[in-house]
Amino acid sequence: MSINGVVYEGERNVSVKPVDEPEIENPNDVVIDVTTTCICGSDLHMYEGRTSADPGIVFGHETMGIVSETGDGVSSLAVGDRIVAPFNVACGFCENCEDGLTGFCQNVNQTGDVPAGGAYGYVGMGPYQGGQAEKLRVPYADFNALQLPDEGHEDSFSLLADIFPTGWHGTELADLQPGDSVAVFGAGPVGLMAAYSAKIKGAGEIYVIDRVPSRLELAAKHCDANPINFDEGDPVEQIIAEHGGEVDKGVDAVGYQALDPEETDKGDDYSYNPAKENPAIVINSLIQAVRPTGKLGIPGLYVPEDPGAPDDAAAEGRLGIDFGKLFEKGQSLGTGQANVKAYNREIRDLIIEGRADPSWVVSHRVDLEEAPEMYDRFDNREGDTAFTKVLLEP
Numbered sequence: 001m002s003i004n005g006v007v008y009e010g011e012r013n014v015s016v017k018p019v020d021e022p023e024i025e026n027p028n029d030v031v032i033d034v035t036t037t038c039i040c041g042s043d044l045h046m047y048e049g050r051t052s053a054d055p056g057i058v059f060g061h062e063t064m065g066i067v068s069e070t071g072d073g074v075s076s077l078a079v080g081d082r083i084v085a086p087f088n089v090a091c092g093f094c095e096n097c098e099d100g101l102t103g104f105c106q107n108v109n110q111t112g113d114v115p116a117g118g119a120y121g122y123v124g125m126g127p128y129q130g131g132q133a134e135k136l137r138v139p140y141a142d143f144n145a146l147q148l149p150d151e152g153h154e155d156s157f158s159l160l161a162d163i164f165p166t167g168w169h170g171t172e173l174a175d176l177q178p179g180d181s182v183a184v185f186g187a188g189p190v191g192l193m194a195a196y197s198a199k200i201k202g203a204g205e206i207y208v209i210d211r212v213p214s215r216l217e218l219a220a221k222h223c224d225a226n227p228i229n230f231d232e233g234d235p236v237e238q239i240i241a242e243h244g245g246e247v248d249k250g251v252d253a254v255g256y257q258a259l260d261p262e263e264t265d266k267g268d269d270y271s272y273n274p275a276k277e278n279p280a281i282v283i284n285s286l287i288q289a290v291r292p293t294g295k296l297g298i299p300g301l302y303v304p305e306d307p308g309a310p311d312d313a314a315a316e317g318r319l320g321i322d323f324g325k326l327f328e329k330g331q332s333l334g335t336g337q338a339n340v341k342a343y344n345r346e347i348r349d350l351i352i353e354g355r356a357d358p359s360w361v362v363s364h365r366v367d368l369e370e371a372p373e374m375y376d377r378f379d380n381r382e383g384d385t386a387f388t389k390v391l392l393e394p
């Protein structure tokens with residue numbers, strides 16, 4: 001039996017075609033009929049050939065839907081339940097899971113390149129078929145599935161799979177406290193969600209740094225952020241001038257495919273260009289922009305292997321970080337993918353109570369069949385037309 005799914009065919013090439021229909025493999029699995037699944041910026045890393053992903057992977061780690069089948073050992077879920085699956089696959093009983101660090105589960109990824117942590121539809125993250133498809137198998141479902149009310153908030157709830165908790169995680173890693181000033185580098189979906197989380201948590205002042213005007217407008221409009229366009233001058237100087245000094249906290253929502261402000265000019269198109277990248281630039285900018293003893297949260301993605309890196313060291317994940325300056329300033333930093341389960345229940349309730357509505361970040365909702373065109377347009381950043389978050393509907 002087969003279903004339709006989004007399959008990676010090679011660099012900048014995906015297709016929608018028949019893939020294996022997910023089945024119950026273990027007693028604690030459920031299978032869901034997918035109602036919404038999102039394209040993520042981290043899917044683009046694979047799409048662009050910037051990871052070791054082999055053709056054949058079914059993409060998709062941001063998935064919600066309706067339970068259509070339950071394994072014999074499932075006790076908290078029934079057919080018909082509406083759930084969202086965290087992008088992390090986690091067991092619930094290993095040491096890290098017990099500590100709430102479900103992004104680093106020690107039991108779900110025996111096959112991948114990374115020692116801990118599993119995810120759906122992602123290279124090196126275990127054997128879990130992706131959710132950009134008509135159906136998804138959710139392992140350890142009693143633990144992983146987050147139950148949702150029967151209706152409403154479809155767009156917002158779909159963002160609980162990854163970007164809203166990941167943005168929230170950035171502010172947690174930075175130990176953001178009410179009243180703190182914070183600089184968020186990157187106004188892609190995760191950066192926007194980090195700035196939105198900072199607003200919800202009562203940040204005193206929020207700076208968002210990017211070069212795409214439409215994204216900066218979203219940050220200003222929905223996160224009360226001060227937009228900093230690095231095409232208009234050194235971003236660190238702009239932050240310090242506007243704030244009157246260094247900020248308390250910083251978030252890197254860009255990661256290794258960061259553009260170097262010195263390499264880009266106003267008017268350049270917005271697509272990724274490895275020749276203009278500097279994978280250490282955002283962390284080094286944060287070290288400059290954050291005050292001594294301030295904290296840096298780094299949810300932006302870094303990889304130990306980058307086939308498209310701008311230089312040999314970066315190809316092996318070695319970056320020129322200004323560690324001496326970091327030490328001198330006594331700063332600390334937190335890294336790593338989000339432990340979605342640590343936050344998703346509370347921020348689901350913020351959505352249900354109307355205290356958070358992150359759906360403004362969604363720019364497109366289209367049929368699953370349109371995935372190839374959406375990947376292409378998302379990858380090219382579509383000039384300045386606010387191509388932020390794409391939801392697919394199987």
Ligand SMILES: [Zn+2]
Pocket residue numbers: 040041042061062087162163
């Ligand atoms: Zn994602």
Ligand SMILES: [Zn+2]
Pocket residue numbers: 090091092093094095096097098104105106107108
């Ligand atoms: Zn675990």
